Amino acid sequence: MQPVHLWIRSESRETERRAPVVPVDVPLLLDAGFEVTVEESRQRVFPIEEYAAAGALVADEGSWTSAPHDAYVLGIKELPDAPDSLHHQHIYFAHAFKGQDDARETLERFRRGGGRLLDIEYLVDENDRRVVAFGHWAGYVGAALGVLHLAGTLTAPLAPMAKHELDEELKRAGKAGVDQLLALVTGARGRSGRGAQQALMTAGLPTTRWDRQETQDLHKLVLLGHDLLVNCVVTRTPTTPFVERADLDHERRLKVLADVTCDVTGPTNMLPVNTEITTWEEPVRRLHDGTPVPGNPPLEVIAIDNLPSLLPREASEGFSADLTPHLLGLADEGGPSAPWRAAGRAFDEAIDALEEPAS
Ligand SMILES: NC(=O)c1ccc[n+]([C@@H]2O[C@H](COP(=O)([O-])OP(=O)(O)OC[C@H]3O[C@@H](n4cnc5c(N)ncnc54)[C@H](O)[C@@H]3O)[C@@H](O)[C@H]2O)c1
Secondary structure (H helix, E strand, C coil), X not given: CCCCEEEECCCCCCCCCCCCCCHHHHHHHHHCCCEEEXXXXXXXXXXXXXXXXXXXXXXCCCHHHHCCCCCEEECCCCCCCCCCCCCCEEEECCCCCCCCCCHHHHHHHHHXXXXXEEEHHHCECXXXXXXXXXXXXXXXXXXXXXXXXXXXXXXXXXCCXXXXXXXXXXXHHHHCCHHHCCEEXXXXXXXXXXXXXXXXXXXXXXXXXXXXXXXXCCXXXXXXXXXXXEECXXXXXXXXXXXXXXXXXXXXXXXXXEECCCCCCCCCCCCCCCCCCECCCCCCEEEECCCCCCCCCCEEEECECCHHHHCHHHHHHHHHHHHHHHHHHHHCCCCCCHHHHHHHHHHHHHHHHHHCCCC
């Protein structure tokens, strides 16, 4: 067993209240011989006292920059802009390996400091499946926002909430008549698809479930016969989109698209009628005004790319339960376990690609 020091940093994004490891999971790490330090944070949903009571050491907010050299610095979202060279091993979602905005700058910071980025999105098992993700609660919240919008009770700006509050709103929406409407979940067998179904069940909405098999021959008329479409599909191969511009003038019940996938600009966007995300400030955007004739209502989209942050407690608890056993794999006798090695390879490839001339 290798001694491992895990340093849980504060988040720099002010709306980010989640934590990658929750207090109740800290003793699992300590029992395995880890040293665990947790930074104070103004916004984290779990008070620092709970971490201290669980046995973690407490450090000042943002003090990871002076953490011991061998510490793994763990967070969820992006690092602050300074310092401009990074010398630790960082574990978080960096969105820096696919040429995204700021990707090069992020990688350059690691290269300058000699640090390493173990991106959580690239922690995969031997079958190339991600071992930890926030999908379930993304689906839950995405579907819930769709239901509340159908009920006319979605108010902006959105803010983080407790699940029981959201569930009360969902039940109220159901009783107010939304339970007479029809919902369709695409990608229904995945993590977020299953989460979406749970929220719809809480509101009492009859739900159709489609995964790969059911969309092989796409039944457009059946699709358009639902009031709410919650899209949770992940695909790498461009496929027949679910809703295209030509469908908007068609007779339809479809009024709200809740796009959990949020792949709005990529070639695999299953809802190309929309090409922009929406935000907590403006969660809903009108895509089509509809026409006064019955059977052609306005169509609106909700495409928020940080849905789990709206249920920070539940999202953190589920994520931490999945991540903690893998963190233990950092201390494996023969070196970090397979998912960490996979994430390390992804980082090395991204650094190598920095050398390649831009095409
Ligand atoms: N909006 C947010 O805040 C947020 C947060 C977390 C994750 N996400 C995104 O949500 C998406 C879903 O993640 P997940 O963890 O549920 O993925 P997942 O891999 O668990 O599930 C994807 C599902 O899509 C199905 N699928 C693939 N092609 C299909 C097709 N043509 N028709 C029907 N079904 C098809 C797969 O069989 C699978 O069941 C990802 O793109 C992820 O990045 C969004």
